Amino acid sequence: MGIEQIVAKIIDEAREKAAAIRADLDAKVETLEERWAEEESHRRSEASEALEAATTRERDRLLTAEKLEERKRRLALRRELVDEAFQLARAAFLDLPNDKYKPLLAAMVASAAITGDEEVVLSKSDHSSLGKDVVSEANSLLKDKGLEGKLTLAAETGTHQKGAVLRRSRVECRRTLDELLLEVREKIEGKVASVLFEGEA
Numbered sequence: 669m670g671i672e673q674i675v676a677k678i679i680d681e682a683r684e685k686a687a688a689i690r691a692d693l694d695a696k697v698e699t700l701e702e703r704w705a706e707e708e709s710h711r712r713s714e715a716s717e718a719l720e721a722a723t724t725r726e727r728d729r730l731l732t733a734e735k736l737e738e739r740k741r742r743l744a745l746r747r748e749l750v751d752e753a754f755q756l757a758r759a760a761f762l763d764l765p766n767d768k769y770k771p772l773l774a775a776m777v778a779s780a781a782i783t784g785d786e787e788v789v790l791s792k793s794d795h796s797s798l799g800k801d802v803v804s805e806a807n808s809l810l811k812d813k814g815l816e817g818k819l820t821l822a823a824e825t826g827t828h829q830k831g832a833v834l835r836r837s838r839v840e841c842r843r844t845l846d847e848l849l850l851e852v853r854e855k856i857e858g859k860v861a862s863v864l865f866e867g868e869a
Contacts, residue, residue, distance in 0.1 A: 754853055761845060762830060769830075770798050774805035777819065777832050780843045781806070784816035789833040792825040802832075 764772070777788055788803050799821045807817030819834075826833050831844035 750857060754849060758845065758849055761849075766798060770802060771805065773798065773830075773832065774802045774809060776843045776848070777802060777806040777834065778809035778813075780832070780834050780841045781810055781815070781819060782834075782841065783836060784810045785818040785820075786834040786836040786841070787822040788819050789822045789824065789826045789835060791828050791830060794830065794832075795821070795825045 773790075773794065784807075788799075788806070790799050790802070794802070803819050803821045807819050810817035810819070822835065826844070828842075828844035828846070831842075831846075831848060833844065834841040
């Protein structure tokens with residue numbers, strides 16, 4: 669399961685939560701409009717025509733201001749839910765068992781290789797538990813594509829939590845988890861928001 673698939677799964681689970689939040693916001697707006705309608709009816713029964721016009725203008729002004737504030741709250745909640753979706757995706761990636769994470773990491777390394785003889789820098793935990801197997805599997809993937817499969821495992825480890833950094837001379841290609849998630853987010857953030865807030869203008 670790749671990062672985009674993990675994000676898609678989290679999005680599906682977040683739909684219900686997003687729908688509940690939207691329903692609550694819609695109810696608040698509807699209540700506000702009903703309150704102003706009642707107050708307007710009361711004012712009309714007691715005020716003169718001039719006072720009624722002034723009251724209507726004031727009502728419209730306040731209602732517009734309230735709607736603007738409500739829109740700001742909706743946008744803030746939208747951002748919060750999108751952030752949460754990607755945080756959950758990150759957590760799900762970190763929780764992958766080794767039998768699923770190892771081939772995914774090997775594929776990430778192979779896809780990042782340019783010459784096929786780079787050094788592979790892994791995190792401390794991945795280096796000790798998966799390092800040799802990941803590099804071996806990545807080399808096999810490179811050879812299957814007709815490339816030179818001579819990747820080597822760097823002796824030192826990186827500061828990243830998951831993923832890899834490929835290095836050759838002074839050139840680095842970073843395929844760490846956080847950078848991959850950022851890349852995926854830039855590609856599909858709009859889609860994530862549209863799914864979480866499906867049907868909302």
